[in-house]
Amino acid sequence: MDIKTFKVCVGLGPRALVLMVLASIVLLTSATPLIYPDTAALGQRLYKRAPGMECPDFEPFRCPHGNGCISIQYLCDGAPDCPGGHDEKTTLCTAAKRPPVEETASFLNSLLASHGPNYLEKLFGVKARNALKKMGGVRNVAIALSQSQTIDEFGHTLSLEKNDVDHLRSVFMAVENGDIGLLKSLGIKDSELGDVKFFLEKLVNTGFLD
Numbered sequence: 001m002d003i004k005t006f007k008v009c010v011g012l013g014p015r016a017l018v019l020m021v022l023a024s025i026v027l028l029t030s031a032t033p034l035i036y037p038d039t040a041a042l043g044q045r046l047y048k049r050a051p052g053m054e055c056p057d058f059e060p061f062r063c064p065h066g067n068g069c070i071s072i073q074y075l076c077d078g079a080p081d082c083p084g085g086h087d088e089k090t091t092l093c094t095a096a097k098r099p100p101v102e103e104t105a106s107f108l109n110s111l112l113a114s115h116g117p118n119y120l121e122k123l124f125g126v127k128a129r130n131a132l133k134k135m136g137g138v139r140n141v142a143i144a145l146s147q148s149q150t151i152d153e154f155g156h157t158l159s160l161e162k163n164d165v166d167h168l169r170s171v172f173m174a175v176e177n178g179d180i181g182l183l184k185s186l187g188i189k190d191s192e193l194g195d196v197k198f199f200l201e202k203l204v205n206t207g208f209l210d
Contacts, residue, residue: 068083076092
């Protein structure tokens with residue numbers, strides 16, 4: 001505390017002085033980095049925020065347990081920062097490399113709108129009839145595509161038959177090998193080929209066929 005601030009404090013009444021001290025404590029504790037007990041050994045710092053408060057722009061990822069916020073650069077870097085290691089979960093790290101769930105759901109909905117509610121049966125098998133209802137709906141399939149590391153994990157998550165998974169694999173392999181003819185045989189319109197190819201390639205390039 002400098003001389004000027006000290007003189008101001010001395011001139012305040014007891015009540016005002018107490019309020020000033022309390023306000024200072026709140027400001028300090030809201031901005032002080034917090035080391036969680038289970039991550040202290042790793043030396044990674046989390047910044048505590050009051051419940052309901054947004055994380056700052058420079059640390060936008062909020063840990064699901066506790067009120068810690070971390071920088072995006074600490075996600076999926078091999079060193080757990082959030083309590084419980086949530087920032088290193090396989091599903092999270094896989095999804096980080098894939099198209100966003102909302103984008104995938106929008107893509108699937110566009111195919112259904114263009115070709116009818118049973119169209120995705122050509123990709124995923126008979127369970128995909130009626131707009132993916134037996135697979136949990138469009139959003140559930142979008143989440144599985146985002147979080148499943150491989151096509152086999154995707155099939156297991158949604159309880160697909162082996163022959164349906166094998167067919168889906170053949171579609172992805174055709175795209176990987178540049179065989180657009182297979183996509184056309186599935187009824188994909190010329191105006192849709194670019195978007196479909198881009199989407200499937202994005203999954204292939206993030207290990208979906210591994």
